[in-house]
Amino acid sequence: MKKSTKLALLSAVLAFTAFSCSSDSDKPEDTTGGGTDTGKTKYIITATTGAAGIADYLLTADDVTTGSITTTGNGLEQDGTYRYYITAQNNFFSLLYGQGNPGAVTTYNLNAEGKLVKKSDFQAETVHVFAAVNKDILTIKVPRSGASIASMYKIDAEKSLITGEAQQDTKVLAKNGERAFFTWATQVGDKVYMPYMSIKGDGVDNFGTVNPDSTWVAVYNYPELKLEKVIKDNRTSYLGAYFTNGLFQDENGDAYGFSGAIATSNAVLTSTKPSAVVKIKKGTTEFDQSYFFNVQEKSGGYKISSTSYISKGKFLLLMYGNVGKNNGAVKMAIADVYNQTFTWVTNAPATLTSVTSRYNITSEDGNSAIVGINTPDGNWIYSINGSTAAATRGMKVEGGQITAIQKLKY
Template sequence: MKTNITKAFMALAFVGGLSSCSKNEGTESIPENPGNYIVAVTPVASTGVADYLLTAGSLESGTVSIAGNGVEQDGTYRYYVTHNNKFFSMLYGQGNPGAVTTYNIANGKLNKLSNFQTETVQAFAPVNDDLLLVKIPRNIASPLATWYKVNTNSLLITGEGTINVQAPSNNGESAHFSWIKQVGNKVYAPYFSIKACCGDSFGTDFPDNAWIAVYSYPEMQLEKVIKDDRTSFIGRYFVDGLGLVENGDVYAFSSSVATKGGVLTSTKPSAITKIKAGTTEFDKTYFYNFEEISNGYVITNWIYIGGNNFVAHVTPKASKGAYVVGKELAIVNVVDKTFKKVGGLPAAANISSITTNNYTIKDGKTAYLGVNLTDGTSFVYKVDASNQTATKGLKVEGGLITTIQNIK
């Protein structure tokens, strides 16, 4: 992650008319279930392996398998985002530049559009017609984060710059963005304050504060920091803690997992706060005490499904941790301040993981999540918020589901 991007990497290597059948070249054999849904699968193996991208015509029934199917990705630790009807596969380079591969779907099959390299990044999100990528330093002696702007029409890197991550808090620590999100014509970057030194890189002396840095776009100039002391930091490492609803209000969740010396230190509850549309301040009249309303759970992730409803990953407070992902689901309505557990899932003890990069049609009730079981089987589950039930759907053979998306 220390390697600087070069102009050579900024040139895209466009790939067209691929006809080879070699998986080593990233092409796809005829899938069992062609369609417009994309399921990323990590094969079960004892050593580092590359993901496969499978297509599916339905998420509610049938079976797909990586055996003889799918597009094998180049390298391990892939992350995915969909924007402008394209699917972007991003390699976490483990200290090296990371490849970004772009696909669309033609006749139910993945079609590679481009392949290029940037620095490995720790936060990325759609902004206007772009993908904004941010590489965030973890060393107090290196205060500059680097951002890149990828236009999703031209598939070119059309801008880059730096951000001083010690400027937002000005407290002797660095701001590490948990994620980024477009809100109006601004970029909101919730962050956790980290020492970035001294053998406790992710530790902090400020465990009971929440911050959102607000940047102009496309200039990425710091305009303001929105602050609150009712919760710990917003989101989690590599987790989007902001939810933008239809009326423009922004909701923010905190898991209350700030640490010092590897020990949880925040005294604040897991909670949800709010920024009213058209303002850049936390609404002090709104507070959703998640631990209290849920009777002892904390929120670890969520997906907005419309109608002020989120499907939230939750875990009992006794089991929370900086990197613990909930193996239970709940429907959370942020306006009504309600919490309703989702039934129909396997017992948490039988679940190895639930995917956090998931698909919703944003109808206020429907989401599709991958559930990987301890017995090695994996399924897509359809969550219906109207009756708080999860129904088993598509079976995925050969590995663990990591992502579920859809493009037209």
């Protein structure tokens, strides 16, 4: 999936590679095949039973604040071993991670009765970055060793057609003897900002680096996807992580970057800078040197694992459970990037097996994150209030661990 001669084939098979952000259509009349928009919302809960060769069941519900739902005799069964998701233009995309090989891609939407129906089923290359940009889905296949060319594809999310592509030599981008590995892509204004790690890519210690204490964001114009600039800093480490978004734009147009400061060399943690939040002011392509939110200090020494935006400067953070480490059972917290406050989430289960940090949604009122929490005692959907940091237990999911929560309109 690296040469422009494959564009026609990719137009048929790669139209659905996207991930954890959502972009609901705001049109009164839905043009994506889901029927007339009635103003109603249906929640999609994905749950895995852990059975060999089975990915997730897709369950639907009108309300996730109460009751229970089960995978037994219910939902749509998917195949494969690992799936990732996005909703874009009021379509739900389910992608099989192919371990470097092509994998099945299935697209769903809601019909006029609110029933989840399959729209299409294709094969697509495995890619590493997937993000909604305007009405497109931007996908990037990023090499970790061997060839150094990253391939970028623009996909019309309504028509499921590739409308353009671009390439980036990751060694040329890094300019430090290593290679750039994009952690994610975020639309900021009319441009696309792509944070990246610097990695050795030598086939032995691929994701190791000799540059653990620097931050980079490559700025591309859109839709041309031409590199304009690299934004640099050295107060923390790279933003996000492999398959993990670390850069978010708020309602004011400012962008906030989250670093776990978890760079390694030969599997040894080598970052010396703190896990922190940095800021890029609206209309600028520089890090704001007057802003630095030292989350590691505010949390008592913990590092950021992953991040979800709620609204109004409130973020749900998943923190590594071991102080100063990049491991340990997850802990949840709320960060207010405007006031630089950090608050541990209360009323949550004592032991968290996993939390759906990458596949979350925001409540209808914009005040809470809706997440799936799996525990040794059961699996529930929780609402985490961004102002109070209090967790409220909602629907119980039986017969499988929760892997994602999304929503569609119909």
